[in-house]
Amino acid sequence: MKLRRQILTITAFAIAMGFLESAVVVYLRELLYPGGLFEFPLPPFPGNLVVTELLREVATVVILITVGIMAARRFSTGFAWFIYGFAIWDIFYYVFLWLLLGWPQSLLTWDILFVIPTFWTGPVLSPVLVSMTMILLALVILVGAERGRVTRIPGKIWAGLILGSLILIFGFIYDYSQHMLTHFTWLEMFQLKNPEVLKVSTSYIPDRFPWWIFGIGEGVILVSIGWYRKLI
Numbered sequence: 454m455k456l457r458r459q460i461l462t463i464t465a466f467a468i469a470m471g472f473l474e475s476a477v478v479v480y481l482r483e484l485l486y487p488g489g490l491f492e493f494p495l496p497p498f499p500g501n502l503v504v505t506e507l508l509r510e511v512a513t514v515v516i517l518i519t520v521g522i523m524a525a526r527r528f529s530t531g532f533a534w535f536i537y538g539f540a541i542w543d544i545f546y547y548v549f550l551w552l553l554l555g556w557p558q559s560l561l562t563w564d565i566l567f568v569i570p571t572f573w574t575g576p577v578l579s580p581v582l583v584s585m586t587m588i589l590l591a592l593v594i595l596v597g598a599e600r601g602r603v604t605r606i607p608g609k610i611w612a613g614l615i616l617g618s619l620i621l622i623f624g625f626i627y628d629y630s631q632h633m634l635t636h637f638t639w640l641e642m643f644q645l646k647n648p649e650v651l652k653v654s655t656s657y658i659p660d661r662f663p664w665w666i667f668g669i670g671e672g673v674i675l676v677s678i679g680w681y682r683k684l685i
Contacts, residue, residue: 474546479553493563493658537588541588561576606681
């Protein structure tokens with residue numbers, strides 16, 4: 454009963470955060486894209502706006518971590534609430550954008566997913582699938598804890614989860630990084646206030662998403678979740 458109440462509470466919180474996030478994006482698109490339209494290549498935008506957006510994303514993660522800390526006493530369950538809140542927030546961010554702007558047109562519409570430490574890009578379907586995987590892992594931990602099981606995540610499971618996550622991140626930054634590395638070194642492409650870097654970054658048009666890399670990352674994570682479920 455307590456778990457059900459917590460799920461409802463944190464779900465409501467994450468959905469509200471999803472709306473706030475989508476509202477910010479609505480304002481940004483109205484400023485940067487007349488009529489709220491969004492498509493690649495991106496128009497030039499001020500470097501300080503990029504830095505502000507980066508800090509906003511950091512703040513969002515801090516808020517979700519804080520919720521996880523407040524919702525649980527143990528690290529494993531706190532981690533579960535963090536990834537659960539993150540996943541619900543991310544899914545409803547797209548739900549509200551679709552309701553407010555009619556965007557994305559489909560689950561295969563490309564989006565900028567994150568800007569830390571560089572642009573992550575991919576079809577909307579990709580972060581939705583990752584979010585569903587996060588919800589699965591969170592529920593495995595939370596239901597196990599509710600049933601009195603030891604939910605500490607062993608090192609070998611952490612290794613699998615981290616490896617799978619790094620593979621996913623590589624897949625998300627792969628196409629954009631290839632575009633940038635044809636013009637700059639790795640260090641130069643992170644100089645977000647450099648006008649030339651901004652000019653080249655906004656000329657980026659997504660080419661193809663490496664679904665095979667994404668599939669490997671998801672597979673490693675799902676195997677790790679299945680292995681963890683058998684251990685608890």
